[in-house]
Amino acid sequence: MEDDLMVKVTAAVQRGQAGERATAREELELMWAEVEQGGGDDFHRCVIAHFLADLQDSQRDELMWDERALAAVHGVSDERAQQFDQSLQVRGFMPSLYLSLADDHRRLGDATRAHEFLEKAQATSDALGEDAYGELVKGIIGKVRRALTEGSTEPLPTH
Structure with a gap:
């Protein structure tokens, strides 16, 4: 359509x-x-x-x-x-939507909410394909997790 x-x-x-x-x-x-x-x-x-x-x-x-x-x-x-x-499939949207919110809360200094959304992103990541987009989102999940562990509120590197 x-x-x-x-x-x-x-x-x-x-x-x-x-x-x-x-x-x-x-x-x-x-x-x-x-x-x-x-x-x-x-x-x-x-x-x-x-x-x-x-x-x-x-x-x-x-x-x-x-x-x-x-x-x-x-x-x-x-x-x-x-x-x-x-x-x-709508389920495939969820990891990215949750990940965006996790990173927003991380950069705003709300680690608790960031962890909540990061866990939701991780829990739905099985909906991602084994393609470039799926690998990209999974990679960013790892980057947000590391930034949270480090206590960083800085934007993630774009490269």
Whole structure:
């Protein structure tokens, strides 16, 4: 199924990854407003919020968007996700959503909440495939765990 909104989301995310963070953030915020006014569903909310979180300058704002993504995923069915991509299963979203929240709380200095979400990410990581994305998420779980052990609130290295 062609999903015009997801085409726009993908383009905005690519702009953000290319260094146009402010433009990508503005575009995704407009899409969020469109979805909130009835132009989308929980699948759209989850995806937009998840990507908007990564484009925030404030750690508190990043946490807010990650919380919105987690709240929205509960309204997404596998059937809905598969309308966008046949390979998607909602359970496969969970490790990344939990991991984002674990890292948000870690960077905000709340180790207790960070550990709670990290354990949820680990517990659902069996839903990840044996592919580059699965390995990436599993690797970040390890990095967040190490940073928590070290008491670090610094952003994780991007390399």
